[in-house]
Amino acid sequence: MKNADLLKIAASHGAPVYVYDSEKIISQYRRLTKAFDGVKYLKLNYAVKALSNIAILKLMNSLGSGLDTVSIQEVQLGLLAGFKPEDIIFTPNGVSLEEIEEASKLGVRINIDNLSILEQFGNKHPDVPVCVRINPHVMAGGNTKISVGHIDSKFGISIHQIPHLLRIVELTNMNVNGIHMHTGSDILDIDVFLYASEILFETAKNFENLDFIDFGSGFKVPYKEGDIETNVEELGKKLSARFNAFCKDYGKELTLAFEPGKFLVSEAGHFLARVNVVKQTTSTVFASIDSGFNHLIRPMLYGAMHHIDNISNPDGRERYYSVVGYICETDTFASNKRINEISEGDVLRFKNAGAYCFMMASNYNSRFRPAEVLWHNGEAILIREREIFDDLIRHQVDVKDLFVPEDTEQEKEDIEKKEGAEAK
Numbered sequence: 001m002k003n004a005d006l007l008k009i010a011a012s013h014g015a016p017v018y019v020y021d022s023e024k025i026i027s028q029y030r031r032l033t034k035a036f037d038g039v040k041y042l043k044l045n046y047a048v049k050a051l052s053n054i055a056i057l058k059l060m061n062s063l064g065s066g067l068d069t070v071s072i073q074e075v076q077l078g079l080l081a082g083f084k085p086e087d088i089i090f091t092p093n094g095v096s097l098e099e100i101e102e103a104s105k106l107g108v109r110i111n112i113d114n115l116s117i118l119e120q121f122g123n124k125h126p127d128v129p130v131c132v133r134i135n136p137h138v139m140a141g142g143n144t145k146i147s148v149g150h151i152d153s154k155f156g157i158s159i160h161q162i163p164h165l166l167r168i169v170e171l172t173n174m175n176v177n178g179i180h181m182h183t184g185s186d187i188l189d190i191d192v193f194l195y196a197s198e199i200l201f202e203t204a205k206n207f208e209n210l211d212f213i214d215f216g217s218g219f220k221v222p223y224k225e226g227d228i229e230t231n232v233e234e235l236g237k238k239l240s241a242r243f244n245a246f247c248k249d250y251g252k253e254l255t256l257a258f259e260p261g262k263f264l265v266s267e268a269g270h271f272l273a274r275v276n277v278v279k280q281t282t283s284t285v286f287a288s289i290d291s292g293f294n295h296l297i298r299p300m301l302y303g304a305m306h307h308i309d310n311i312s313n314p315d316g317r318e319r320y321y322s323v324v325g326y327i328c329e330t331d332t333f334a335s336n337k338r339i340n341e342i343s344e345g346d347v348l349r350f351k352n353a354g355a356y357c358f359m360m361a362s363n364y365n366s367r368f369r370p371a372e373v374l375w376h377n378g379e380a381i382l383i384r385e386r387e388i389f390d391d392l393i394r395h396q397v398d399v400k401d402l403f404v405p406e407d408t409e410q411e412k413e414d415i416e417k418k419e420g421a422e423a424k
């Protein structure tokens with residue numbers, strides 16, 4: 001997308017606004033499928049939680065992607081978008097047996113991540129095949145908040161519990177058709193990932209009826225200049241070879257599955273916000289935007305860095321700015337970063353705003369959540385309207401006469417006078 005396209009969208013749809021470039025999503029999808037073209041059956045299940053707008057889901061469906069879902073509502077969204085149940089896998093963590101049964105009734109694949117639910121589900125529904133989520137205890141990625149494979153993690157069934165898992169499978173007579181791992185969201189080192197995969201292959205040998213092995217996700221994309229990204233081509237080459245060798249030993253062509261979120265949509269997203277105030281203090285220059293962590297919480301929540309540029313003045317002299325929001329709390333998007341000279345009214349663009357950005361937006365400070373626009377074939381298509389005041393109060397119950405303001409002395413006098421006059 002060109003700056004001019006983004007500026008046009010900010011002008012016609014208003015800012016703040018999220019813009020998603022369909023071409024980038026498609027090219028990332030193709031890049032990943034190409035990297036694994038050495039395996040016979042590959043299935044990518046897009047992780048809905050990254051960005052769940054129905055237009056994005058339909059785009060994924062048109063590409064042949066499946067879905068990875070973590071709540072019954074995401075399952076329902078996927079079905080609404082036209083996915084076949086068998087193309088959806090339900091991979092929740094810590095949800096109730098009832099929710100898993102509900103998903104199973106809808107016909108989607110079930111992925112279970114603890115022994116307690118596995119046993120209960122197996123006792124009640126031995127005929128429903130399930131996938132099991134294994135925790136290989138491999139620390140992939142640097143950020144502990146998004147690293148989910150380590151020893152203290154709440155995710156998955158520990159590899160040290162495999163004997164117990166097998167006992168449950170045997171006693172309930174259930175059928176395990178897939179095994180899964182998801183080690184975290186930032187694969188820096190391919191060898192670490194391959195090491196975790198070896199553990200998964202080793203575990204897979206315990207199950208006779210597998211249809212697929214799901215390697216989760218964690219493909220890292222660059223957020224700022226100089227950032228390393230997962231080399232998916234190298235990973236594709238190495239893991240495909242290993243996978244094919246495993247299938248040969250196993251005696252069956254299995255499906256290799258992944259469930260990328262960030263990789264598919266992060267870089268496709270641009271968040272546009274207008275500058276309200278340029279404020280020079282004794283120590284820094286603040287650019288205050290017409291938005292805050294209510295719209296983009298990742299910098300505050302994870303310490304994530306979103307590259308920011310001034311698309312209204314891309315050739316301007318570079319100066320140091322701290323970009324902050326309007327929330328009445330510390331709300332910093334960037335500290336002392338070089339940005340082309342900012343004037344009030346300029347539009348700043350935040351990169352990598354496709355994954356976990358709009359999805360985590362809230363109404364904090366009683367602000368509206370922004371609009372979402374899809375840029376597709378050179379056209380800006382509105383895919384979610386900006387909220388309005390009605391949205392803020394839609395589910396509030398304004399109980400009549402629950403509290404009434406006390407009358408002031410003056411009001412009491414007025415009432416007495418009025419009543420006196422009426423009596424006469």
Ligand SMILES: *Cc1c(COP(=O)(O)O)cnc(C)c1O
Nearest residue numbers: 047182185217218259260261262
């Ligand atoms: C969040 C999640 C993903 C997607 O992770 P990304 O880093 O966005 O690719 C995949 N699988 C599971 C089970 C998840 O919870």
